[in-house]
Amino acid sequence: MTSEQFQQAAASSAEAISTYYNTIASRPVLPSITPGYLQKLLPTAPPTEGEPWSAIERDIERAIMPGVTHWQHPKFMAFFPAATTYPSMLGELWSAALSAPAFNWICSPVVTELETIVLDWMALMLRLPESFLSRGEGGGVIQLSASDAIATVMIAARERWIRRQLEREGVKGEEEVEDRSCELRGKLVALGSDQSHSSTKKGAIVAGTRFRTIITHHADAYALSGHELRKKIESLKAQGLEPYYLTVTLGTTSTCAVDDLQSIAQVAKDYPDIWIHCDAAYAGNALILPEYQHLSEQLAFVDSFNPNMHKWLRVNFDAALLYVQKRRDLTDTLSITPAYLRNQFTESGLVTDYRDWQIPLGRRFRALKIWFVIRTFGIDGLRAALRHGITLGDQFAGLVRSRSDLFSILTPPAFGLTVFTVNPQKGLRPMLRRGNEVTKEVFEIIDGQKEFFLTSTVVNGVYAIRLVSANPSAEEKYVREVFDILVSTAEDVLRKREAGVHTNGS
Numbered sequence: 001m002t003s004e005q006f007q008q009a010a011a012s013s014a015e016a017i018s019t020y021y022n023t024i025a026s027r028p029v030l031p032s033i034t035p036g037y038l039q040k041l042l043p044t045a046p047p048t049e050g051e052p053w054s055a056i057e058r059d060i061e062r063a064i065m066p067g068v069t070h071w072q073h074p075k076f077m078a079f080f081p082a083a084t085t086y087p088s089m090l091g092e093l094w095s096a097a098l099s100a101p102a103f104n105w106i107c108s109p110v111v112t113e114l115e116t117i118v119l120d121w122m123a124l125m126l127r128l129p130e131s132f133l134s135r136g137e138g139g140g141v142i143q144l145s146a147s148d149a150i151a152t153v154m155i156a157a158r159e160r161w162i163r164r165q166l167e168r169e170g171v172k173g174e175e176e177v178e179d180r181s182c183e184l185r186g187k188l189v190a191l192g193s194d195q196s197h198s199s200t201k202k203g204a205i206v207a208g209t210r211f212r213t214i215i216t217h218h219a220d221a222y223a224l225s226g227h228e229l230r231k232k233i234e235s236l237k238a239q240g241l242e243p244y245y246l247t248v249t250l251g252t253t254s255t256c257a258v259d260d261l262q263s264i265a266q267v268a269k270d271y272p273d274i275w276i277h278c279d280a281a282y283a284g285n286a287l288i289l290p291e292y293q294h295l296s297e298q299l300a301f302v303d304s305f306n307p308n309m310h311k312w313l314r315v316n317f318d319a320a321l322l323y324v325q326k327r328r329d330l331t332d333t334l335s336i337t338p339a340y341l342r343n344q345f346t347e348s349g350l351v352t353d354y355r356d357w358q359i360p361l362g363r364r365f366r367a368l369k370i371w372f373v374i375r376t377f378g379i380d381g382l383r384a385a386l387r388h389g390i391t392l393g394d395q396f397a398g399l400v401r402s403r404s405d406l407f408s409i410l411t412p413p414a415f416g417l418t419v420f421t422v423n424p425q426k427g428l429r430p431m432l433r434r435g436n437e438v439t440k441e442v443f444e445i446i447d448g449q450k451e452f453f454l455t456s457t458v459v460n461g462v463y464a465i466r467l468v469s470a471n472p473s474a475e476e477k478y479v480r481e482v483f484d485i486l487v488s489t490a491e492d493v494l495r496k497r498e499a500g501v502h503t504n505g506s
Contacts, residue, residue, distance in 0.1 A: 001053065007052040015088070016057070018193075024473060026401065029073040033066050033285040054089040054295040058157055069453070074473040077482065078455040080253075080282040080417075081389070081471040084316035087376040091369025092316065101362030101480065104353040108365070112352055115142060115367035120372065122321055126287040127381060132323040134352075141321045141330075142366045146281035147199035149306040149322040152330070152359055153242065154203040154245050157275030157303070158188060159333040161244040164273055174235040185209060189236055192247040193224040195257055195459075197279060200247040209244070212236065218460060221411050225249060226263030233271060245275045247303065250295060251283020254457040254466070257282070265301040269482055278305045281320070283415040285312040286390075289383055303329065305404025312389070312470060315373050319366055322357075331356040393480050396467060399483045406490050410464045417468040419457065422490045436463035438497065442490050452482045452489035 001009065041063045071082050099141055102111040119140030123132050132138045140378030143149045160182050172181045188209040192200035193216050204211035213233045216222040233243050248259045261278075268276055278284075278299060284307030286292045299305055309319040335356040356360050377385070400407045400420050410419045413496070422442050424434040440463050443456045457467045465486075469479050 005053065009057070010091075012053070012057060016060070016280050023474075024070055024072060025074050027070055027073065028450060029070050029075040031067050031069060032450060033465045034341060038063060038067060039353070046352070054135075072471050072473055073211065073453075074469075074471075074475055074478045075452045076471060077274050077467045078453040078467045080311050080468060082310055083312065083314050084141075084310075085314040085373060085470050085472060087372040087377075088314060088316045088369045093290060095365040095368050098368075100365065103355040103361045103363065110365075111365045111367065114365075114371060115293055115354065116140075116352060118367050118370045119321060119323070121374060122309070122370070123323060123430060125382075126284070126322060127293045128287075128297075128309065129300045129325075131300070131304065131325045137327065138323065138325045139327050139352075140321055141354050142318075142363075142370075143306070143320040143322045143358060144278055144318045145320050146197065146306050146308055147202065148322055148359070150197075150199045150277060150279065151203040152205045152322065152334075152357075153275065153304045154190060154207045154332050155359070156198075156207060156333045157190075157245040158185065158207050159276075160329050161188065161242070161273050163332070172392075174200075183489055184246075185311070187240065187242045189241045190245040190247075191229075191232065191243050191274075193222075193228075193249065193252075193259065195222050195224070195252040195254060195458045196247045196249055197281070199245070200279070204245075207355075210241065216257070216460075218411075220260070221401060222257045222265065222459060223449040224250065224259040226260060226265075226267045230263055230267045231273075232303050243271070243274050245277070248276060248278050250278055250280035251286075251415055253466075254459050256413040257285055257411065257420050258414070258416045261298040261301075265298070268301050275304070276302045278302045280306060281308040282311045285309065286386055286415055288313075288379065289386060309370060309373075312386060313373070314377060314385060314472065315370055319370060327357065334358065347355075359435065386470075389468070389474060390472055391477060392416060392469045393418060395476060396469070396479045396483060399480070405488060406487060406494075410459060415468075416470045417466060419459070419464045419466050421462060422493070436461075438493055439463045439465060439492050442486070445489050446485060447491070449485075452478075454482075455485070 049251050061408065068425065072084065098108070100108040100111060102108055105112045116134050116139065117141070120134055124138060124287045130136065132341060134140070143152065162184050166177060166180060167186055169176055169180070185208060189210055190200065190204040190207065191214060194213045196213070196217050201211045202306055204365060210247045214224060214228050216228070222372055224289070229246070236243055248261065248264055251256050251438070267272065287296050287307070303324065305323045307321055309315040309321060311316040393413055397413040398407065400409055401417060407420050407421060408423055410421055421435055424437040424438055440456070443454065446452060446454060457464055466481070
């Protein structure tokens, strides 16, 4: 492809993408294909000769679009949003054009320096404690996802705990250190609440340590409490095990619960060797709003903090921000410098090599799209985007409360998310099993219709439906439309079940 052909293809692609977004509401939000559909549409072998862009472009609609779940669709109300915007796309284009693996500063200095700057910008916007800024001992780095961030800090936490213990024991000598380290690893336990994201358990597998959950309670809106944390730590220590890592959550996946950070901070004072990571992948973005920044003030005790801009802040995947209070905790574990990576700038200690802040070696120029988005929207524009999603969530929660005869809200709505159940039919005791059955039936009917995309969850044995409408195309009319469908579906299910009860005489 020549430069001239690229310009033509790029112009055609930009027009097609713009048309896609302008008409996205007319597409079905979910694909209606079966597994293996693409194999039937594409050749069984690659082409021998190159094809013109015009032929390739035609296959986007023919072969690709039928298999797309449209995350930017106004009827996409599942999981959490994974937004993108035009300036973010332009950032990806330039990142691809300037392609560099960027494993150290000298690879392309601007990749590192812009990342440091935009991560500090975001720390200021989120009003994080000053210790998370790069001008001190801490700083931020862009990771692939919250799962990568957790695995990275969990490995660093493991090695930090071991280094401190070896120092306390006075163990020296290469083989002695290795042998004792292996013995100690066998006693280490990573912790998370029963509402923590599955990435914490997966991280413990990657780190080669045990994992234990800590119970939460409905009375606490499923937030982890310091009381339950202390009980678990004491129980594990009594068994000869050593907790070394804890995930606290600001906005759990199932219900957007916020753990009781203040009571957990009190426990943390008694166990300074436990690394505490705050997983705030979705809800942490809301800290750019002044009305949520009281939570920022409670983060001074955590070792690391992670919001994903690609969930809510108009930057496309991947853009997970990982902040640490002490960057040495990462680099002491992850820094390995063979001869071929040595250079005068790294050796001087005057530059940051982000390869020492992550598990992979290479990294993309992800800071560019963040820079483009922040400059395009500004703080006010990003705040407006978040408030729009929160307002839609409040409106939907109000609609659910207006039909308390049909629905019950499981936990207080938060950050635009509402989690609710369908009430069992009248005349029967509201048994958990019957409530779960009817909620699941309503959900599966709507899921099968593929008109709207919602997700379900199970919290402490309760089957519930989750709804969050916060992507850039979200509108109130779609929130009202999905509520009307939920009402009619629930009424129909309950009517049929009640008829079945009367027919059976039970």
